Amino acid sequence: xxxxxxxxxxxxxxxxxxxxxxxxxxxxxxxxxxxxxxxxxxxxxxxxxxxxxxxxxxxxxxxxxxxxxxxxxxxxxxxxxxxxxxxxxxxxxxxxxxxxxxxxxxxxxxxxxxxxx
Amino acid sequence: xxxxxxxxxxxxxxxxxxxxxxxxxxxxxxxxxxxxxxxxxxxxxxxxxxxxxxxxxxxxxxxxxxxxxxxxxxxxxxxxxxxxxxxxxxxxxxxxxxxxxxxxxxxxxxxx
Numbered sequence: 669x670x671x672x673x674x675x676x677x678x679x680x681x682x683x684x685x686x687x688x689x690x691x692x693x694x695x696x697x698x699x700x701x702x703x704x705x706x707x708x709x710x711x712x713x714x715x716x717x718x719x720x721x722x723x724x725x726x727x728x729x730x731x732x733x734x735x736x737x738x739x740x741x742x743x744x745x746x747x748x749x750x751x752x753x754x755x756x757x758x759x760x761x762x763x764x765x766x767x768x769x770x771x772x773x774x775x776x777x778x779x780x781x782x783x784x785x
Numbered sequence: 786x787x788x789x790x791x792x793x794x795x796x797x798x799x800x801x802x803x804x805x806x807x808x809x810x811x812x813x814x815x816x817x818x819x820x821x822x823x824x825x826x827x828x829x830x831x832x833x834x835x836x837x838x839x840x841x842x843x844x845x846x847x848x849x850x851x852x853x854x855x856x857x858x859x860x861x862x863x864x865x866x867x868x869x870x871x872x873x874x875x876x877x878x879x880x881x882x883x884x885x886x887x888x889x890x891x892x893x894x895x896x897x
Contacts, residue, residue: 712873772885773834774885776829781826
């Protein structure tokens with residue numbers, strides 16, 4: 669199946685710094701990429717949807733100035749957590765569509781665990 | 786009321802048992818029904834998907850959809866310790882199939 673690579677898998681940063689997480693589709697062109705946040709023992713919470721070359725669409729309650737999403741190419745999307753605070757500590761997962769057996773089939777990255785000290 | 790309801794568990798079963806995982810939903814616009822498996826601290830992986838009511842089998846896994854009751858199930862036969870994971874149901878909908886709604890996930894533990 670299609671592969672989505674997410675990097676880094678784990679990052680620790682100091683409060684007030686910015687962190688960038690990359691999401692790459694390795695063997696297909698991702699028409700759309702999604703970013704999720706997952707708290708312990710909870711389901712995936714969609715943060716934003718991005719299409720290559722256009723601005724991301726953020727879900728209600730997600731601060732777009734804090735969570736910057738760039739989808740510069742059909743194989744790469746980045747999520748930058750700006751001025752991170754401890755409450756931003758979470759598991760962030762990306763997914764992509766475009767390489768599946770049915771429209772909208774999602775392929776997920778391995779996730780990135782962010783810890784803000 | 787949530788659009789998708791899923792018992793979070795945890796569900797503990799002995800090895801070899803048949804496992805039944807379920808979700809109910811309220812949105813008639815859902816078109817594709819999927820089951821994802823998520824191991825701890827990993828991204829979800831697609832197990833099965835169905836489009837219409839009925840059963841779909843793949844090895845030890847059977848996905849069942851009943852659109853009239855708005856109820857979907859995933860059955861795992863001869864469960865193995867390696868099946869221990871969180872299972873998320875997900876529904877796909879919207880123009881271009883861009884909208885996905887996830888259940889909360891059921892944590893399954895298969896005890897050797």
